[in-house]
Amino acid sequence: MKQRNFLAARIDQWSREHPRLLDLIMAGSMWLVFGLSSALAGLPAFLVATAAILPLAVRRRFPATVLAWSAAAFAVQLVVVPIPLPADIAQAIVVYTVAAHVASVPIRLLALGAALTGSVLAGFRWSTPPAYEANVFKNAVFLGILFVLVWVIGNLVRGRQANMSALRAASARLEEGRLQHERFVAQRQRVAAAREIHDIVAHCLTVVIVQADGAEYAAEHARPWERGDAGTVFATIGRTARSALAEVRGVIEVLRDADGPDEAHGARLGIAELRQLVDSVRATGLAVEVEAEPSVFDDVPPAIRFTVLRVVREALTNVLKHAGPHATAHVVVARTPGGIMVRAEDDGVGSRRADATASPPGYGLDGMRERLRAMGGVLEAGPRSGRGFVVDATIPVAALSPATP
Known part of the structure; x- marks a missing residue:
C-alpha cells in the first residue's frame, strides 16, 4: 500500500510538472478508445468524435477557443448523428477545463449555459417514443445535473x-x-x-601613544634616563596592547553568540572593572578622580553595565586625545530614581583646542549616542563653562530590567 501511495505521488508530481504533455497523452488515449469506437456509428460519427476529442490536447492553453470549437462540434453532431456517442465525454471535460482554468466569470458562466442548452437539445434529439416527453425531461435533467456537477468541481479546483x-x-x-x-x-x-572594535582600538592606541610620547620625551630630555621608568612605560604599553588584542578577539568570538557582546561580557562587569579601567588611564599620567558607590551596579542588567563602562572608557579616551597636557578628569557613576547617570568632565582645552596638532574628529561621541539610543538612554556632550569638556549620559534601568515584558 505504501508503494502505491508513493507511485501515486510521483504520478501526481509528474502531471503537475508536465501539464501539456499530459493533455496530449489524454487526448490521444481518448481518441483511441472513444474516437475509434464512435466509428461504429458511421463515418460522420467518427469525424465528429475526432473533432471533439483532438482539441483536448490544447485545452489548458486555449480553453475559451476549445469551448467554442466543442460547442460547434456538438451542434454538428446533433444535426448529422441521431444518437449519443462515447466521444461526448469530451464535452464534460471541456466544461470542467473552462471552470477550472479560466479566471473570467462571464466565460465560465457561458460554458455552463452552453452545457445546459446542449443538455436540453440533446434531450429532444436523443429521446424516442412512446414516452417522448418524459424521455426528453429525464435526459435533459440527467445531462444538466451532470454538467452542473462537472462545472462546480471545476470551480472548486480553480479555487483550490x-x-x-x-x-x-x-x-x-x-x-x-x-x-x-x-x-x-x-x-x-x-x-x-x-563599534566595539573602534572603541577598544581607539582607547588602547591612545594609551599607547601617550606612553610612547612620554617615553620619547624622557629619552631626549631627561637626565639621567631611569630604567625603572622605562620599564613602567613599556609594561603599560604591553599590557594595554595585550588587553586590546584580547578584547578584539572577544568581540569577534561573541558574534556567534545570539546574546551579542553586551550579554556575553556584561554579566561579569562591575565596580572592579570600572576601577581597573580608570587605573589603566591613570598609568598614562592623566589624573582621574572617580565617584562610584560599590553597589552602583547591583540589580543592573548586563547590557547596561557594559554600556556604562564603554561610555566611561570613550569619555576618558577623548580626554587623553583632546584635553591637552596637565588636564584632570572627574568621573561620576551614580544611581538615579530612573536608572544610571554617568558624568565625565575635564578641565583641559576640550573642543576649543585649535592648534595644528589637534587630533581630527572621530566617531566616539556618535558611537556613544547610538549605544545609548539602543538602551533608551540619552547622551549630552559639550564644552564646560570656562575650560574643559563634559559628557553626561543617562540610561534607564527599567528599559532593560528582567522584570520588563
Whole structure:
C-alpha cells in the first residue's frame, strides 16, 4: 500500500510538472478508445468524435477557443448523428477545463449555459417514443445535473489552485522577510562589532601613544634616563596592547553568540572593572578622580553595565586625545530614581583646542549616542563653562530590567 501511495505521488508530481504533455497523452488515449469506437456509428460519427476529442490536447492553453470549437462540434453532431456517442465525454471535460482554468466569470458562466442548452437539445434529439416527453425531461435533467456537477468541481479546483498560489506567494514573502531579517541582524552585528572594535582600538592606541610620547620625551630630555621608568612605560604599553588584542578577539568570538557582546561580557562587569579601567588611564599620567558607590551596579542588567563602562572608557579616551597636557578628569557613576547617570568632565582645552596638532574628529561621541539610543538612554556632550569638556549620559534601568515584558 505504501508503494502505491508513493507511485501515486510521483504520478501526481509528474502531471503537475508536465501539464501539456499530459493533455496530449489524454487526448490521444481518448481518441483511441472513444474516437475509434464512435466509428461504429458511421463515418460522420467518427469525424465528429475526432473533432471533439483532438482539441483536448490544447485545452489548458486555449480553453475559451476549445469551448467554442466543442460547442460547434456538438451542434454538428446533433444535426448529422441521431444518437449519443462515447466521444461526448469530451464535452464534460471541456466544461470542467473552462471552470477550472479560466479566471473570467462571464466565460465560465457561458460554458455552463452552453452545457445546459446542449443538455436540453440533446434531450429532444436523443429521446424516442412512446414516452417522448418524459424521455426528453429525464435526459435533459440527467445531462444538466451532470454538467452542473462537472462545472462546480471545476470551480472548486480553480479555487483550490488560487488558494495554493496565494499560499505559495505568502510563503515566498515570509521567506524573503526571514532572509531580510537575517541580513538585518547580521548587519546589526557587524555594526556592533565595528563599534566595539573602534572603541577598544581607539582607547588602547591612545594609551599607547601617550606612553610612547612620554617615553620619547624622557629619552631626549631627561637626565639621567631611569630604567625603572622605562620599564613602567613599556609594561603599560604591553599590557594595554595585550588587553586590546584580547578584547578584539572577544568581540569577534561573541558574534556567534545570539546574546551579542553586551550579554556575553556584561554579566561579569562591575565596580572592579570600572576601577581597573580608570587605573589603566591613570598609568598614562592623566589624573582621574572617580565617584562610584560599590553597589552602583547591583540589580543592573548586563547590557547596561557594559554600556556604562564603554561610555566611561570613550569619555576618558577623548580626554587623553583632546584635553591637552596637565588636564584632570572627574568621573561620576551614580544611581538615579530612573536608572544610571554617568558624568565625565575635564578641565583641559576640550573642543576649543585649535592648534595644528589637534587630533581630527572621530566617531566616539556618535558611537556613544547610538549605544545609548539602543538602551533608551540619552547622551549630552559639550564644552564646560570656562575650560574643559563634559559628557553626561543617562540610561534607564527599567528599559532593560528582567522584570520588563
